[in-house]
Amino acid sequence: MNRHTDTPAGTELLDLPMPEPRTCPFGPAPVYDRLRAEAPVTRVACPTGLTAWLVSRYADVRDVLGDAERFSSRPGQVVHLMAHADPERPIGEGEFTRMDGPEYQRFRRHMGPEISSPRRLAKLRPLVRAVVDERIGALAAAGPPADLYQDFAIPVTTASIGGLVGVPYADRDLFHTAASGVFSDVTDQVQLAAAVRPLQGYLFELVRRRRVEPEDDALSRMVARAPSAEPPFSDVELVAMSAVMLVAGFDSTATALAHGVLALLNDPGQWARLRDDPSLVPGTVEEMVRLFGGGAGIVREATVDTEIGGRPVAKGDYVILAIQSANHDPEAFPDPGRLDVARDTEGHLGFGHGTHQCFGQQTARLELTVALEALVRRVPSLRLAAPLADVPFKTGTSVVGPERVPVTWDEILPAEGEGP
Numbered sequence: 034m035n036r037h038t039d040t041p042a043g044t045e046l047l048d049l050p051m052p053e054p055r056t057c058p059f060g061p062a063p064v065y066d067r068l069r070a071e072a073p074v075t076r077v078a079c080p081t082g083l084t085a086w087l088v089s090r091y092a093d094v095r096d097v098l099g100d101a102e103r104f105s106s107r108p109g110q111v112v113h114l115m116a117h118a119d120p121e122r123p124i125g126e127g128e129f130t131r132m133d134g135p136e137y138q139r140f141r142r143h144m145g146p147e148i149s150s151p152r153r154l155a156k157l158r159p160l161v162r163a164v165v166d167e168r169i170g171a172l173a174a175a176g177p178p179a180d181l182y183q184d185f186a187i188p189v190t191t192a193s194i195g196g197l198v199g200v201p202y203a204d205r206d207l208f209h210t211a212a213s214g215v216f217s218d219v220t221d222q223v224q225l226a227a228a229v230r231p232l233q234g235y236l237f238e239l240v241r242r243r244r245v246e247p248e249d250d251a252l253s254r255m256v257a258r259a260p261s262a263e264p265p266f267s268d269v270e271l272v273a274m275s276a277v278m279l280v281a282g283f284d285s286t287a288t289a290l291a292h293g294v295l296a297l298l299n300d301p302g303q304w305a306r307l308r309d310d311p312s313l314v315p316g317t318v319e320e321m322v323r324l325f326g327g328g329a330g331i332v333r334e335a336t337v338d339t340e341i342g343g344r345p346v347a348k349g350d351y352v353i354l355a356i357q358s359a360n361h362d363p364e365a366f367p368d369p370g371r372l373d374v375a376r377d378t379e380g381h382l383g384f385g386h387g388t389h390q391c392f393g394q395q396t397a398r399l400e401l402t403v404a405l406e407a408l409v410r411r412v413p414s415l416r417l418a419a420p421l422a423d424v425p426f427k428t429g430t431s432v433v434g435p436e437r438v439p440v441t442w443d444e445i446l447p448a449e450g451e452g453p
């Protein structure tokens with residue numbers, strides 16, 4: 034018996050992750066359509082041993098994310114998929130993603146302006162543009178075919194977040210290795226520490242150096258402001274803040290870009306529309322994040338006896354918000370599985386919602402917009418070099434998306450200001 038289709042809805046403990054294969058690689062597993070309709074708040078067993086409520090409807094997911102009083106972030110974001118992350122472990126010094134209330138706001142207030150103020154974004158834009166142009170130039174020099182994920186998206190987002198925080202591109206392996214440990218489903222504590230410690234040691238040194246010789250980067254500014262926080266930030270906390278930005282900031286954005294361009298190229302009519310009207314790029318970026326963001330889901334813990342969508346939930350219960358399923362809820366977005374470059378995406382949850390919503394969303398929007406604008410302008414003949422069915426998807430990571438995006442083209446046009 035296929036327990037995911039034959040069982041009366043809501044009466045059985047389902048297993049996460051939901052079964053593959055998918056008929057379409059762009060959306061949540063097909064079973065979510067039935068769950069939204071019949072069992073929108075249902076019990077699931079996670080590969081990490083956690084048992085939780087899985088919430089799949091847009092309205093319920095938004096309700097939970099928007100109420101940090103009833104639902105705490107304490108367990109950790111993707112603790113349902115990462116074997117190394119025990120939801121009951123003590124919160125580490127500076128581990129703000131698991132904090133609530135004023136304790137959490139102390140961090141958010143300090144980091145927010147350094148990442149997402151209009152002034153900072155305006156300064157970041159030329160850096161991102163230069164990296165994008167340089168990478169497209171490298172594609173032109175090497176000639177087709179290429180892997181748009183590894184050869185373009187990863188270097189662009191790595192250089193952008195490194196530039197923002199203040200970590201040179203040459204040192205990128207440190208945060209790439211840390212991220213592959215943090216987001217993996219197989220790493221035990223020893224392996225995790227081995228993946229993360231070199232980055233922490235490096236950042237400690239960098240914090241000390243920037244205190245003496247500040248530069249024009251987010252780390253220097255956070256170090257300079259640290260004594261004015263209440264209480265002042267310790268070096269451990271400064272290291273934790275910069276590590277999270279680096280680790281959370283590059284593959285999430287690279288994967289959203291790779292996934293989004295894959296979907297666009299798989300629907301040549303949409304690609305042509307964008308190419309003919311680049312003013313649609315910012316809206317397309319939102320649509321890409323609506324379709325693919327938050328694929329792994331996010332965990333919360335009920336702080337009181339409560340209910341979600343009419344289903345009683347007890348204090349201490351874990352809750353998994355299936356963000357991608359919410360963004361594919363036809364009640365919120367008509368014909369939700371279709372990529373539509375002109376869609377009204379207002380209110381999508383791809384960057385989360387409420388108190389803990391993505392810190393880096395403006396940075397991600399900037400990177401995705403600059404990258405997509407440059408691709409449609411300079412590589413108008415961009416197309417897939419392999420059938421969609423042959424595109425491999427990543428496994429063993431909570432950053433859900435394609436492992437490679439094989440592309441080809443006829444011609445690459447010069448960057449703005451470059452000769453023909």
Ligand code: HEM
Pocket residue numbers: 106110129130131148194277278279281282283285286289322326327331356382383384385386388389390391392393394396397
């Ligand atoms: C398209 C790219 C991205 C997507 C889809 C994405 C998605 C998300 C989501 C859904 C959350 C909410 C977690 C929660 O509610 O518990 C989040 C949090 C976060 N994101 Fe992003 N993100 C992206 C890019 C970035 C970038 C570029 C940065 C760094 C500059 C970043 C830094 C963070 C941080 C620090 C948090 C934790 C916020 C907290 O717990 O308070 N993200 N992200």
